[in-house]
Amino acid sequence: MTELQMKAIDRILEGFPEVKGNLIALLHAIQALEGYLPEESLRYFSAKTGVPLSQIYAVATFYHFFSLTPKGRHQVCVCLGTACHVKGSTRLLGEIEKRLGIQEGETTADMRYTLSTVRCVGNCSCAPVLLTDKETHGNVASKQVADILNRYE
């Protein structure tokens, strides 16, 4: 773990008045640094704050948002909410899996894309919904997939 990485975590901690009641928010902030929660970062965080590593690990693995493995440069996420499901999101997911050659939860070998799913983003009127990084695409047809993916290098 580099000095720089430690400093980044120190800076995050400075932004919070106390650790108590803020563990999830802190993990969100640490994950924002590198897109995932590296083991060394969590160890450092635990040593620095006194929060047991077991508790950090429990929280980091319980909540879907946290990842202990590195993510690709771009996040591709298919909504699998009810409205999306009845409007064919499984087909959409299948199409993306086929195009990228990876399964849900995996990252392409070139680290370009990570494919994940989400339980409803609340854009149900526009189902099925696909998220790419911070973009939300509604009413996505399978044939649009290639075009959308190609926008992300």
Next chain:
Amino acid sequence: MNRKSPGSVTAKVCMGLGGVSAGGQEVLQAFMDQFARKGLTGEVNKRCHGQKVGCMGFCAKDVLVDIIIDDQKTAYQFVKPDMVERIVDQHILGGIPVAEWLAGPEYDQFHEKQEKVVLKHCGQIDPEDIDAYLGVDGYRSAGKALTSMTSEQVIQEIKSSGLRGRGGAGFSTGIKWDLCRKAPGEQKYVICNADEGDPGAFMDRAVIEGDPHAVIEGMIIGGYAMGASEGIVYIRAEYPLAIERLKLALGQARERRFLGKGLFGTAFDFDIRVKLGAGAFVCGEETALIASLEDQIGEPRPRPPFPAVSGLWGKPTNINNVETWATVPKIIQRGASWFSSIGTEKSRGTKIFSLVGKIRNTGLVEVPLGIPLREIIYDIGGGIPNGKRFKAVQTGGPSGGCISAEHIDVPVDYENLMALGSIVGSGGMVVLDEDNCMVDVAKFFVSFCKDESCGKCTPCREGTREMARLLDEISQGKGTLAHLSLLEELCLVVKDASLCGLGKSAPNPVLSTLKYFREEYEAHVLDKYCPAQVCKPLSAAPCQRGCPAGIDIPSYVALIGEGRYTEALDLIREDNPLPSVCGYVCPAPCETACRRRDVDKPLSIRALKRFVADFAREQGEHVPEANLFRPQKVAIVGSGPAGLSAAYYLALDGYPVTVFEALPVLGGMLRVGIPDYRLPPEVLDFDIEAIAKLGVQFKTRTAIGGALNLDTLKAQGFQAFLLGTGAHQEVPLGISGEERPGVYSGIEFLRRVSMGEKVKLGARIAVVGGGNVAMDAARTALRLGSQVTILYRRTAAEMSAYHEEIVQALDEGVEIRYLTQPVEIVGNEQGVTGVVCLAMELGEPDASGRKRPVPIPGSETVLPVDGVIKAIGQVPQPLSLGLDGQALQFSKRGLVETHPVHLSTNLPGVFAAGDNVSGPATAVEAIGIGRRAAQSIHSYLQGEPFATRVKMPTARRRIDPLKVSDEEMGKLVRPKMPEEEVAKRIQNFFLVELGLSAEASRNEAKRCLRCDLAD
């Protein structure tokens, strides 16, 4: 320029998530740019300005834009940035709205029955501007509560309003507040549960994104009423836009001193913090939410103690959801009695529903509780799109259930939905149509709950997993009736024994679908068939469903494309033992069903089948062998397609089968009804030989019914019988002169020609009828040297003969007179001299759906002819059969009475199939029904119960799609079937259609869209 100068103009652009994802930001920017470029913003008071507003509700039409000129509102739908300039020029400057882009009638329809209380300002004001909120009386309720009401009065007001929690459980908000207020403790918390986890519900997101200050104001009032100085909004990390707008609103509220110390000049201090969730559905449960706020994994704990007594960090805590909090200021503002005047006795006020799924007008709707479901679905929602049938509506997400179509008139409130096995829940309403499978929907929710179960209590953790496994097996075709009963039992245990609401309600989607859609579950487990065609292993492509024999067409087509011809033929034989016959003469209902029809032209499925059959005939082929022997002998009467099909499958199953045929030749109508130029004898022989090779015995010139009858066959050791005697008797015309010499029955004429008899026709022949027999008779007469006129009483559109046949007949020189009804056959002692005909016109549709021909009075003409062939339909010839002293029963129409599913007759062990059961039908229908009869005979002989329903076909193989480049795909067209030249073919009975080449066939296979593989 003569442009009217606009007054104050606002362009409100919907920028809820729906609007944003449809390009709302770009549209707003386009308005800003246009206003700036045209100098419209520089004038006094920024006269024209663009404004972002929160969700307008009607997301189906996003991006929605309201143009407000001097308080006059005009709504536009589906606005794109490049449309903005014209709207500005023509409407704002020119005063003429752009008619073709205006919101349509459904926009008014969508809003008419709504009553917007909580959503009143959502989509109307800029959610990022506190002044916009203040401009609609914002924070006045908080001021009123804090400065003129005691905390008891506030709580009393909420209690008497009848407000119930909008997050799911529907507990009285006032009572909950009172508990918390009375709980001892200095430090108390109020929490806004914005962990809107129910998939399909998004009103909380929309409220925060569109009117965040309303939530803040509600919490201030709640904090004051309960004596809490700290508020927390626990919000889903999946809602970044809502988080952003909420944080912005909190900052603005602090700046204006609506949050902080000494609010409204009182001693009351209150502030709100935002806490992010991290993607755990269970955290919507209040004790799990509290655990999450305490840095723990989101596991619930048993209650009591309730959070009102011991909540966050052990302090009294009150949790309400977003919609509830946003309702509070409205109640304080307008009074409890106003609120309680809306809705029903136990369900007061309005509720927001997210209307999504298979519904035309998707979006957020706010309605008075108690509104009939029908009004939500049809009046507000505009019904089901694409002409589909409404099947059910799923309410309450994973904790709710499905309400079936028969309950469409239920008043929507807490009690009524509960009684139907569902809940109002947070207000998700996912509409399902006929294309949705209820097993799949149940599986979706159970799998959701399985994944989201925190794992703390066993009933939920293990129970949902087992439920998911059972449902998965059912959807894979591995289910039995025992699965259903086990599933039900398990549901009740999980419901009773789980620790928190997640587990307690997880069985609801299963129980409600089992209750209202049991038949659909039974189709999955008993028939191994998914009626909605969603569960893939239990589905079939449209062509396969269209085929009466249920052949796995996409798979054999793909095999042909790969050059695996023999395998393709083997696959066809699994469902149809007469591949050659069908390759030549099938009417190909599969092609009618083919989805490629929507792209260009349907696949040439029949030609492909013929190609593999021809290939096998030329190469010499192998035939499957029976690999077991059974002792029970079966007699089949009649060697038509039904009998042959049954014989094949019974023999394959190990039964010794003997087919008795009255004629000297085999094949029934295939042999003596279809002329050789369509089905050459050697082609039919090829299929029959394959059946003979399986060990089937054929006895020709052996009629059953006289000395040799069912009793004597029984005495010879036959234990089961199939009657496939067909329909070989011509229906009389019922006109005078019908008995004259020179008047022939079409079917008898064809039979005599086919058997090699020299039939002498006159020079000019009239054929009466418009079906295939008429066409075959006409073309046969033509080949015998006659000049032929077909008389048909309707028009070409109503003709039941195959299109190709009609075209070929016309090509060959047959004349067809439509709307012509013969009324008398005239002649002398030698024979026929003419037909008296009436001209017809089409009237109203008759029972068959075809327009009824009506005679035109006084239109009689005489067509001079030397002979008439009548071919208006066939019926079964009378049979005199019985067994053990009991006679076979017939219907009034002369058809053998059989059970519609298992085809048994009134005589034990005697079954019937084919035209004598159905009336004249196609070969492929007879093949399908013959196979069903074979299965029933097998059940009968093995002492097993008969099938209770007709099994639907499902895919037999999973063949990879052919590799076709997009470029090549673009070039492929349906091949034209090569035909023998007309001049050559009308002299003889040689084949007309010549068949596709191997190359053409392989190319044609590439056009298949592979609907069987589509998920």
